[in-house]
Amino acid sequence: MSSSRDPGYLPSGEGERPCLRCRCFFWTFVLLVVAGIAGVVWRAWISAPYDLQRLQRVAALLEWHPDLMWRVRPDLDTTFEGTDVWTDRQGMRITRPADAMAPDPSRGMPEIAAFGGSPTFGYGVQADQAWPAVLQSLLRERLPAARVRNAGQIGYTSWQGRRLVAEVIDDWKPDLVLIDFVVNDVERLRFFFPDGREDGEASLPSAARVRVGNALRFFPPTAALLEATVRLGYWAKGKPDPRWIYELASVRTPIARYGENLRAMVSMCRQRRIPVAFVVRAFQLPFEIPDPPEGLGLRIDEAQAALDAGDAAGARDKALQARDLDRGIGSRPHYLLGRALEALGDEEAARESYSRAVAAIIVDCIRDARLFNESARKLAGEMDVPIADLTPWMGDGKADMRYYLPGDYIHPNPAGQRLTARSVANVVLRLLGDGDGGLFEEGEDPVVGT
Numbered sequence: 023m024s025s026s027r028d029p030g031y032l033p034s035g036e037g038e039r040p041c042l043r044c045r046c047f048f049w050t051f052v053l054l055v056v057a058g059i060a061g062v063v064w065r066a067w068i069s070a071p072y073d074l075q076r077l078q079r080v081a082a083l084l085e086w087h088p089d090l091m092w093r094v095r096p097d098l099d100t101t102f103e104g105t106d107v108w109t110d111r112q113g114m115r116i117t118r119p120a121d122a123m124a125p126d127p128s129r130g131m132p133e134i135a136a137f138g139g140s141p142t143f144g145y146g147v148q149a150d151q152a153w154p155a156v157l158q159s160l161l162r163e164r165l166p167a168a169r170v171r172n173a174g175q176i177g178y179t180s181w182q183g184r185r186l187v188a189e190v191i192d193d194w195k196p197d198l199v200l201i202d203f204v205v206n207d208v209e210r211l212r213f214f215f216p217d218g219r220e221d222g223e224a225s226l227p228s229a230a231r232v233r234v235g236n237a238l239r240f241f242p243p244t245a246a247l248l249e250a251t252v253r254l255g256y257w258a259k260g261k262p263d264p265r266w267i268y269e270l271a272s273v274r275t276p277i278a279r280y281g282e283n284l285r286a287m288v289s290m291c292r293q294r295r296i297p298v299a300f301v302v303r304a305f306q307l308p309f310e311i312p313d314p315p316e317g318l319g320l321r322i323d324e325a326q327a328a329l330d331a332g333d334a335a336g337a338r339d340k341a342l343q344a345r346d347l348d349r350g351i352g353s354r355p356h357y358l359l360g361r362a363l364e365a366l367g368d369e370e371a372a373r374e375s376y377s378r379a380v381a382a383i384i385v386d387c388i389r390d391a392r393l394f395n396e397s398a399r400k401l402a403g404e405m406d407v408p409i410a411d412l413t414p415w416m417g418d419g420k421a422d423m424r425y426y427l428p429g430d431y432i433h434p435n436p437a438g439q440r441l442t443a444r445s446v447a448n449v450v451l452r453l454l455g456d457g458d459g460g461l462f463e464e465g466e467d468p469v470v471g472t
Contacts, residue, residue, distance in 0.1 A: 078252070080177075081214075085240070088232050090175075090185055090186060091182065092177070094143070097109060105146065106149065115143055115144060132165065133196050133198075134154075134170045135170075135190075135199050136170060137200065137202065137287075138174045138178070138203055139206045140176045140178075141202065143172065144172070146435070151436045151439050153439045153446065154174070156443035156444075157170050157446055157447055164451065171196070179209075179283075197454075200299055200301060201288075201299070207280050208305065208387045209387060210386075210387070211271055212224075215227065216270055220272060220279065264379070264380045265360065265372075271380075285401060285405070288407055300408070301412065302395050304395075306388060306431060307421060308421050309420050311351065311388045318347055322354050324340045325343075326358060337361065338359060341359035344358070353379045353382035356379035412441070416441065
């Protein structure tokens with residue numbers, strides 16, 4: 023019989039105690055590790071900058087698309103920036119889920135399609151406050167059966183608009199088309215697939231990549247993981263390198279391509295005997311931005327030539343001359359100065375110049391928008407296209423913040439949306455032959471009394 027000294031003999035329960043202690047230590051360690059990771063994730067989550075959080079909220083509304091790069095997700099029933107967002111099966115915003123605007127052979131007349139970017143979509147306002155919905159209400163005062171389809175898509179340029187018009191125009195068969203593009207054409211970065219090239223030259227995602235990407239982005243566990251990974255990366259690495267950001271940024275639509283896109287959309291409509299009109303909108307800051315001074319382009323070219331020739335000191339001097347001539351407003355002199363300083367070994371000063379260049383990109387966008395709007399006006403004159411020009415009302419020179427969302431000089435608030443709708447309504451009524459429009463008189467503030 024084995025005694026208590028026999029190693030093979032263990033009283034009942036004594037062999038489990040060391041194992042239980044090991045398990046306790048193990049799970050305590052696991053819990054501490056998980057708590058630590060959770061703490062890091064939480065810190066990264068709450069410390070993410072507002073712009074990154076907003077970009078992720080926008081991206082959650084959009085799905086990749088093999089022909090359009092992206093579009094607003096179809097059949098949405100959600101909230102975004104404090105507003106209700108509903109979309110139909112094609113990803114177009116509707117005022118209520120019942121307003122899916124399915125093809126109706128007995129539809130009323132006229133049916134109007136309003137193509138544009140986020141100002142047309144109604145970013146930051148309720149669906150019935152977006153200008154296409156307000157336009158519909160105004161038109162029904164004289165044309166009770168009028169319908170206006172909101173074909174505004176967040177982040178769309180005229181290149182994407184051109185492809186969207188080609189995709190849907192024969193299905194929708196509108197009686198009139200409204201074209202409202204400029205804001206995103208002059209922007210420098212895309213929501214998806216940024217590669218430093220214009221939209222028309224970017225590599226479109228394959229259908230297979232789109233299916234896989236959308237599946238991962240909208241499956242809740244992987245969606246949360248992807249969002250957390252982005253925020254963790256930003257938290258761990260800090261702000262991205264400003265030179266990398268600047269060199270990745272480029273005009274999404276060059277001005278010549280912008281004119282081609284507008285012309286193509288007009289031609290598509292006229293081939294189908296559909297009247298078309300342009301909406302020209304201001305893109306301004308709350309303070310006035312002067313036009314580039316004479317001689318700035320020459321100084322910039324000289325600085326670039328010096329860099330290409332390996333003359334860093336000469337490039338620095340020319341870039342400083344360009345920066346001072348432009349009073350430090352535009353981005354290119356700052357960027358070229360950063361390149362020269364980097365070549366001269368002054369890394370800290372170079373990074374500061376690159377950061378100033380990134381901050382000044384918005385100035386380039388404002389200046390470009392003026393040129394793009396002039397291009398649209400010129401094309402409208404050549405092709406006899408009516409224009410609803412909002413620039414005298416919403417800020418000619420600087421943004422009139424009575425008409426924009428707080429802290430946002432791009433997206434109109436409800437008052438700005440009403441102003442847009444009333445201006446467009448005059449053009450629409452004239453195109454439809456309903457008198458001279460006359461919803462407000464020239465010189466009268468179209469928002470008063472609304």
